[in-house]
Amino acid sequence: MSFSFATWNINSIRMRAHLVLEWLKQHPDCQILALQEIKCETEQFPSLFEEEGFHCLVKGQKSYNGVAFISRTPLTLVTDHLPGFDDPAARYIEASINGLTLGNLYLPNGNSGGEAGFKTKISFFDALYRRTQTLLEAGQPFAFIGDYNVCPHDRDLAPGALSPDDALTHPKSREGFRRLLWAGLTDALRALHPDERIYSFWDYQAAAFQRNSGLRIDHALLSPTLADRLEKVVVDREERAREKPSDHVPLIVTVR
C-alpha cells in the first residue's frame, strides 16, 4: 500500500484550473496536490474542484503568492501561516492527512525588493528551520513540499541559466536549505536520483525549455521516518510542453 503526494507551482490557478483538473484525472494515485502561486484571493479559488468531489484548503491573497491543497480525501488544516515568519504574504499552509503532516510552502524569490527582499527570504528559512525542530519533536512523519526558490547545488541548474549573483544560488539561500538537511530532513529527489540532471522550472523567455535551460527549485523534504518509507520520486516534465503551461512542473513523491 503506497501513498502519493505532489507539489506544483501553478502560476495562477484561475488561468490553469483545467490543466490541474486534467492532471488530477491522469494521476488517480496522487492523493493530494499542493499548489503555489495561485495568484488569487481565497474566495476566488475555482469552485470546480469541490464540484468534482475534491477537498480544498486555500490560503490566498490578491494578485500574488497564495498556496492551496487539493485532496481526494478529507484533510485537516493545521495552520495557514508559518509560525515565526512575520509577514502577511500568503506563502505557507500546513495540513494533516492520514497521520502525515504536509507543509506547503512558497519561499520568497529574493531577487526583488533589494536588501530587504533578500532578508525576507532568509527569515522564511529561519522560521522553517524552527518549524522543522517543532515537528521533529512532535515525532509524527512530515514533509515540506513546494517552491523553495533555491537551486541547492550547481548540478541543480543549467549552466548559464542564472547570473552568478542570483538569489536562487546565493550561498545564504543554499545554507538555508542545507540547514534543513542537517536538522535531519531528506531531499527526496536526490535520495533516489543523486546525480541526474533534473529540473522543475524553465523560464518562459529565450526558449528555455527547448534548450533545457532549467532549474531544480521545487523540492520535497521528508522527515526521517517518512524518508525511510520513500519509494519513488517523479518530476512530470511533460507538463511543461502543454499549451499555456505554468513555468513549473509537478513533483510527485510516493511513500510506502
Place this chain on the structure above:
DNA sequence: ATGACTGACATCGTCAGA
C-alpha cells in the same frame, strides 16, 4: 545596451516572477 515571456491589476504600463 536592449528586450525578451507571462499574469494581475482601482489594466492599456508597471511590477513581480526566477
